[in-house]
Amino acid sequence: xxxxxxxxxxxxxxxxxxxxxxxxxxxxxxxxxxxxxxxxxxxxxxxxxxxxxxxxxxxxxxxxxxxxxxxxxxxxxxxxxxxxxxxxxxxxxxxxxxxxxxxxxxxxxxxxxxxxxxxxxxxxxxxxxxxxxxxxxxxxxxxxxxxxxxxxxxxxxxxxxxxxxxxxxxxxxxxxxxxxxxxxxxxxxxxxxxxxxxxxxxxxxxxxxxxxxxxxxxxxxxxxxxxxxxxxxxxxxxxxxxxxxxxxxxxxxxxxxxxxxxxxxxxxxxxxxxxxxxxxxxxxxxxxxxxxxxxxxxxxxxxxxxx
Numbered sequence: 001x002x003x004x005x006x007x008x009x010x011x012x013x014x015x016x017x018x019x020x021x022x023x024x025x026x027x028x029x030x031x032x033x034x035x036x037x038x039x040x041x042x043x044x045x046x047x048x049x050x051x052x053x054x055x056x057x058x059x060x061x062x063x064x065x066x067x068x069x070x071x072x073x074x075x076x077x078x079x080x081x082x083x084x085x086x087x088x089x090x091x092x093x094x095x096x097x098x099x100x101x102x103x104x105x106x107x108x109x110x111x112x113x114x115x116x117x118x119x120x121x122x123x124x125x126x127x128x129x130x131x132x133x134x135x136x137x138x139x140x141x142x143x144x145x146x147x148x149x150x151x152x153x154x155x156x157x158x159x160x161x162x163x164x165x166x167x168x169x170x171x172x173x174x175x176x177x178x179x180x181x182x183x184x185x186x187x188x189x190x191x192x193x194x195x196x197x198x199x200x201x202x203x204x205x206x207x208x209x210x211x212x213x214x215x216x217x218x219x220x221x222x223x224x225x226x227x228x229x230x231x232x233x234x235x236x237x238x239x240x241x242x243x244x245x246x247x248x249x250x251x252x253x254x255x256x257x258x259x260x261x262x263x264x265x266x267x268x269x270x271x272x273x274x275x276x277x278x279x280x281x282x283x284x285x286x287x288x289x290x291x292x293x294x295x296x297x298x299x300x301x302x303x304x305x306x307x
Contacts, residue, residue, distance in 0.1 A: 027287075030283070031280075031283060031284075031287075034276055034277075034279050034280040034283055035280060037272075037273060037276040038273055038276045038277035038279075038280045039273070040269065040270055040273040041062065041270060041273040041274040041276070041277040042277060044270060044273075045062060045063070045274075048063060049062060049063055049064060049274070049277060050063075050064060050065065050068070050281070051063065051065060052065055053065040053066040053069075053242070053243075053244055055067075055242045055258070057262070057266070057268070057271050060268055060270045060271065062270075062271075062274040064255065064258075064277075064278055064281070065244070066242045066243055066244050066252070066253065067242070067253055067254060067255045067257075067258050067278065068255065068281075069244050069252070070159065070162075070238065070252035070253045070254045070255075070257075071228055071254040071255045071256070071282075073159050073163070073248075073252070074159055074162040074163045074166060074227070074234060074238065074252070074254060075163075075166065075224055075227040075228050076163070077159065077160065077162075077163025077164070077166070077167070077248070078163045078164075078166035078167040078169075078170055078223075078224075078227045079167075079170075079220060079223065079224050079227065080163075080167075081163065081164065081167035082166075082167040082168075082170050082171045082174055082223060083174060083220045083223070085167075085171060086170075086171050086174035086175040086178060086219070086220075086223070087174070087178055087216060089105075089109070089171070089175050090174075090175050090178035090179040090181075090182055091182065091204060091208070091209075092105075093105055093106060093175075093179055094179055094182040094183055094208075095182070095204055095208060106179075109171070109172050109175050109176070110172060110176070112168070112169075112171065112172045113169075113172035113173065113176075117169065117230060117231070117232040117233040118232045118233070118236075120165055120168065120169060120233040121165070121232055121233040121234075121235070121236030121237060122236070124161060124164075124165045124233060124236060124237040125157075125236055125237060128161055128164060128165065128237065129156035129157050129161050129237060130156055131156075132154070132156050132160060132161055132164075133154045133155060133156030134154075134156075136160075137150075137154035137155075137156070137160070137249050138154055141154065141249075148246045148247065149246060149247060149248050150247070150248065150249070151247050151249075152245070152247040152249045152250055153249065154249055155239060155249060155250070155251060157237050157238065157239040157251060158237075158238065158239050158248065158249050158250050158251045158252065159238065159239075159245075159247075159248045159249075159250060159251075159252050160248040160249060161237040161238070162234045162237050162238040162252070162254070163248075165233050165234065165237055166227045166230055166233070166234065167227075169226070169227070169230060169233065170223040170224075170226045170227050171223075173219075173222060173223045173226050174219045174220060174222070174223040177215070177218065177219035177222055178212075178215070178216055178219045180215075181212040181215030181216060181218075181219065182208055182212055184212075184215075185207065185208055185211050185212055189207040189208075189211060190203050190207045190208070192207070193206055193207045214296050215296060217296050218292075218293045218294065218295070218296025218298075219293070220293075221289055221290075221292055221293035221296065222289075222290060222293035222294075224289055224293075225286045225289040225290040225293060228282065228285060228286055228289065229256060229282060229286050230256065231256040231257065231259070231260050232260065234254050234256065234257050235254075235256070235257040235260050235261060238251065238252055238253060238254060238257055239251020239252060239253070240253050240257060240258075240261060241253060242258075255278050255281065255282045256282060258275070258278065259275050259278055259279060262275060263275050
């Protein structure tokens with residue numbers, strides 16, 4: 001009987017090991033497929049693919065600089081909005097709120113992550129974009145119009161709308177990771193600061209924020225990786241115009257949105273290869289950013305557990 005139990009444990013161990021091995025193999029397989037499918041575009045355009053903004057499927061001439069610009073700007077807007085809100089929310093949940101309120105608020109935040117991106121896109125089209133076009137963008141144009149960021153006609157859809165939609169979508173991710181970082185900080189840190197006469201704000205600043213700074217940075221980077229790869233909601237509100245404009249009111253296009261818009265209509269093999277190369281670039285960027293975020297979160301958790 002004992003031998004059968006040991007044999008079952010051995011089989012279960014190899015099963016789990018096989019499943020664990022399959023995950024990195026799957027990741028390598030996806031990357032290999034994208035690389036192989038992108039080879040015609042890589043051979044045709046080389047590094048000019050990243051450095052030019054001409055995207056002309058009719059002449060099979062492709063450059064993604066405008067799409068990289070749109071992806072980075074919309075994601076940067078999202079981070080600038082979502083990071084402070086998420087950090088303050090995590091601080092409230094871990095340091096101020098009661099347990100009952102913490103559970104209720106955490107559930108609501110998790111529900112935001114469960115909403116499909118297309119629903120966010122529909123809300124952006126019918127609610128956010130008209131609100132920006134009628135109220136927000138004219139106000140910003142009148143008050144901050146001396147800055148190039150807030151010049152030009154008010155479309156409603158554009159970089160600003162895409163950034164706001166992305167910020168709402170990444171708030172649950174940053175909040176959840178930041179909350180776990182704060183919870184991993186030993187209570188002895190807080191008690192020691194209070195014993196020295198620190199105020200509530202000083203306890204939060206020195207014992208919580210300063211100690212968990214690496215984890216906070218990791219959470220923000222993780223949210224950035226989530227924003228870079230978002231497709232449907234961004235496609236619906238960014239305006240989908242292949243152009244580089246410094247104005248946040250202007251329409252643009254991201255790397256994920258151009259794939260969603262053109263892949264089903266691509267006719268030439270070079271066009272398809274160019275779209276897949278965009279996917280390869282996006283895959284590499286998000287892989288690097290998420291790996292970096294995991295390193296920061298791991299270091300913060302390790303620091304909290306060893307002190």
